[in-house]
Amino acid sequence: MMEEFARLFKAVDETTKTSQKVSALVQYFANCDARDAAWAVYFLTGRKIRQLVPSQKLRAALRVKTGIPQWLFDEAYEVVGDLAETIALLADNATNQNAQTPPSRSSLSLTCWVEDRLLGLKKLDELEQQSKLIEYWDELNITEKFIFTKLITGNFRVGASQQLVVKALSQLTGVSEDSITHRLAGEWSPTCDFYRALIHQDTKDSDKSRPYPFYLAYPLEVDYDQYSKQENFFDWSIEWKWDGIRSQLIARDGESFLWSRGGELISSGFPEIMEASKYLPDGTVLDGEILAWANGDAMPFQFLQKRITRKSVTKKMLAEIPGALMAYDLLEWQGVDIRSEPFSQRRKLLEKLIDTIKMENPNSVLMVSPIVPADSWQDLLSKREDSRKLKVEGLMLKRASSAYGVGRRKGDWWKWKIDPYLVDAVLIAAQPGHGRRASLYTDYTFGVWQNEDLIPVAKAYSGLDDSEIRKVDAFVRKNTLGRFGPVRTVKPELVFELAFEGIQASSRHKSGIAMRFPRIARWRMDKPASEADRLETLQNLANS
Amino acid sequence: MSDSNNLIYPTDKGLYCQAADVYVDPWGKVERAIITHAHSDHARWGSQNYLCAEPGEKVLRYRLQNAPNVESMPYGKTIERNGVKISLHPAGHILGSAQARFEYKGEVWVVSGDYKLNPDPTCALFEPVKCDTFITESTFGLPIYKWPEHEELFEDINSWWYKNKSEGRNSLILCYALGKAQRILAGLDTSIGPVYTHGAVEVLTEIYRQSGLNLPATIKIQAGVKLEPGSIILAPPSVQNSPWQRKLQPVSVAFASGWMQVRGIRRRRSFDKGFILSDHCDWNSLLTAVKESEASQVLVTHGYADVFSRYLQTEMGIASSILSTHFAGESVMEQEEVLEEVSEVIEETE
Incomplete structure (x- = not known):
């Protein structure tokens, strides 16, 4: 049932403890039929269905349902940082306000939701699609709305990795983790037969296309x-x-x-x-x-x-x-x-x-x-x-x-x-992250000096710990120079040491160079912006 | 909107009613202050005379370190200063929280402080007050915020506690020590087990009791107190991952806050559970409060002020602008709010 899948999602999403995630998974698979189980495995291991309704049309349907103007949607989206979640929250708020009967949990099966309803959206014209979307949202509670919309947008990622799913299925069936991992590799369709084969006790598999799990x-x-x-x-x-x-x-x-x-x-x-x-x-x-x-x-x-x-x-x-x-x-x-x-x-x-x-x-x-x-x-x-x-x-x-x-x-x-290349660069712009980092300024653009100007050379997302992220976030808010959509340019003050794996001349970039895997190595609190590296240094590196 | 022709306007010391020579929740040191409620960003130390609503007097005295110059008056009573009629009305935020109503030459302004419309057994229900100008906060002024019903929420909290207990774990709820902790306490099903508190929560809970509230028994965690397995503990957010928290092992940790509505924020702070529980208004409550005030002008302070004000103007046709105050920064983000709570709690525990 969609209801059980939503409960599983909540249980897995809410805890950080692996053992609790696994036991929630075991409980789910123990009580669900093979067709639903196949879809659950499919989604939980990060497989996707191609986006069925473009984001713009989802937004439009939400607008029709809630009457929320575009600018307000954008404000909400910036805080939430996830399209499906923003839609679920806004749709849910509108549901309880107007509906006579609050949405009960959906007792239709996950398979029915996916195969009949979700995949069915594809064949409909725009107006039909819109009215179906609204109808479906109204049938679902908030968690289910989120899951359903997330599946439509085609990137359903939850706190369960393939490894945890494998562990749970192995615990439940006694089939070794290696065999299950092997059977999950490669191409398969989430059918009844697939799920039965996945947990089959006889581990001599026949599918000739299947690769081994990588070491x-x-x-x-x-x-x-x-x-x-x-x-x-x-x-x-x-x-x-x-x-x-x-x-x-x-x-x-x-x-x-x-x-x-x-x-x-x-x-x-x-x-x-x-x-x-x-x-x-x-x-x-x-x-x-x-x-x-x-x-x-x-x-x-x-x-x-x-x-x-x-x-x-x-x-x-x-x-x-x-x-x-x-x-x-x-x-x-x-x-x-x-x-x-x-x-x-x-x-x-x-x-x-x-x-x-x-x-x-x-x-x-x-x-x-x-x-x-x-x-x-x-x-x-x-x-x-x-x-x-x-x-x-x-x-x-x-x-x-x-x-x-x-x-x-x-x-x-x-x-x-080998040790990466290093460069000291200045933070010149930032924009909010997504998912776990929603509403925090975590996506940075860095520049190095060319004469008196800072030329953008790299974007980096990782490498700081949570407390540093919070400090940079506070800095960005207090030192904003300009706003371009979600991007804020900031006072050039903070210097970071960036590590990167390679550098190439590039005509597509203003700086004339492209770095490979740039990331923040450390925050150079000891350096003023004026002492950051110069573009010539990087250009020489690229040409050497 | 810092026009000094207005009945109330912000100065460098706070929201000022010049006609009555009174400040509301001043952030500077002034002669006469009306305090809407005792949270630290509204009740600051150092003014000469404080006035608050009667049910909140004991709490305010404690928060102002027993300042001698705290007076109170009952909700609904009107006093007059220089021809300005002033009265206080329930705001539903925490015990003794009040909206301040000012009437002068036929014009009525209401400063609502922090408020909520949801029922709360630890304080009087918000009372709509008709006015010409309504000053409202907007901490959760986005349509993504919708608070669950009281029954649903506490069923969720109690069954979480019960489940933890049956699996041999303690349950720790991190919550604001003033107001939220007591509201949670009042809703706990104490047949499940005993309730323990952090010192910062215990002292305020005791003041709530002295103020006449009937709250379940609590045991303060201190040297020599042994935790009964499967207990619930109420503590301020600052204890997360501290040595103090580690003593509660095995424990499941929940955070009770309106910010828990957003999944990313909940995940980022890696709690085991987030309860959506706030003493502020959700989106629909803000809209209801504005409608019920029948105000022709709404001034919006701390929170998503720009968003909420724009919505009132463009979607509801109500004259509105942003009122800049020190109650919060230009945009309240979860971490700032939490930091604010934390710093206050550290003050308390010191």
Whole structure:
């Protein structure tokens, strides 16, 4: 029932304690039919249905229902920071004012709400859509209104991660977490059958397209000196940390699939990799990094980004930004899941496989991530200095004896990134954040000096703790120079050290440069704005 | 709207009625002050003579550190100064809270202070007072704010407490120590278990009792007091994540405030539970109060003043403008309000 789903949402949303979230999930799935359960899993694990009604039309429907003028809606939205929640609050306030009967909880099933009503909206013309929306809102209580509207806008995110859902389903059914995670990966439709298969006791799954859950490395947080003393260098296999798109290439039953770590099937975006996959024998799964690769060298990530943001890949783009797969692991071989074999073993098989393919097809874009040529921890330290030159993010340390795990685990795989670039920049504008940060000024624009002017060079959202955020928020309110919609320009006074991973010349930006992953490293309370960095410094860096 | 031709206008010391030579809730030190209620942004120390409504006298005396010059008068009684008739009327905000009515040469102004229309067993119900000019606050002056019904809210609070108790946890409600704590106390189902208080809450609860209110028994948490498992505790927001709170483990923590209406704000402060409970007006209450005052002019102070004033002008055709006061900053955001509450509580506990 929608009612139960709303109750589950509330229970999960309201607590910060994992154990309570999981027990609410267990209780929900224990009492719900397979169809509703499938939809619940679908939404709770962050899967979306494409936005069914554009935001503008949702707003219009709300206006018709409540009579609230546009400017007042905008004021409310700025405080709430979430479109669906703003709509739910405003619609609810209007409901109880005028309706003779207050909305009771909806006893229709979640499936009915989603399949008949929500998806049904798509077929309607604008006026019908509007009247249906109003009718539905009136049937729902405030939490349900929020959920329903959130589902329409297509980004229903709640305090339950896929991990928690997996944990709960595993607790409920006794099927291992790994199996459930595996079954959730990839493409599926939220049907009865899917849910039954998801919790099926027999874990020999047949879906040939399915990738394995990715094993993720932890950042190396231990002291390197100490680490190098306690660990034998030759127990470790060390590669570069490539800066691309983590993905799995699957060849089974004469078909291939390319999956991103985000769980998206991206085969069509990389025809050159799909072409190369034809040489893989059936029952092979590679784990690796998609890179833009030209003349034996990686291109900066920005180029790859151009490829993935395009819907269709043109010939020109294929020629200018050729894609390749830098493979570093073999997860399935001859149809057998070999993830529990030691890494050194898997790597040997992988090298042999790629060698063989190269012999058959010298132009293959499948490569093996090379081992960093170092013979001691000391030596490795100096090799790490080459990272920038090679356009990699640093090093990957993999224990030679390690199995391929699930999720992010400490101990066997470490990523050891090079230190980021740093720049001191001045806060010049701010706007309110969304969600958890609604109504606080948390989205900042920073500038550096060019002669007497501050030129915007970066936007950053994270890196401050809650108390610092509050202080900056108070500063913004007291030192506003101008307002442009939600954006306030502020007195140039606060200096922050920004960290970033790379820098490129860019004609799209006024500053002539584009930073990669800028974020706040720390607040330089000790520095006056006049001592912030100059644009020339960044331009030189971009051109070097 | 700082026109000194008006019956009441703001000066650097506060809202001033020149004809009567009286200030309402002054933020500077003045000779004669009428205090609408005892919260710290309205009742400030240092003036020579204070006048408040009778039910709030004991609370105000305590908050002004036993200042000797506090007088009170019953709701509805009229006094006259220099030809200005002055009376106080229930505002429904906290015990003894009042709207101040001024009548001079046939013109009536009402300064409403902080007020709410929802019923509250710990104070007199808001009384609509007809006037020409109505001065209203606008803390929650956006249509996203709608308070739940009293019964629904307390059912929610009591069942939360009951559930915690049955799962072996204590229940801590963080709330404003003056007014809100006592309002919650009055609505608790004490058959579930005993009620404990933080010192800042206990002292004000005791003053409420001395003022004639019948409130459930409370036990102040102090050295030597052992908490019965599954108890409920009322404490000011400043104790969140403090060593004091850690002594209450295992505990589920709720925050009672109108700001809890917005999900992002609730999540940001990571409470286990948020109860939407305010001693201010929600949107519809503000509109009702304005309508019932029948005022032809409405001056809007602290809160979403620009929004509410604009709405009155453009959507309701009522002459309105913003009245700038020291009751709050240019825009009241949740964290500022909470900080304000916290600083007051720290004052109290010191």
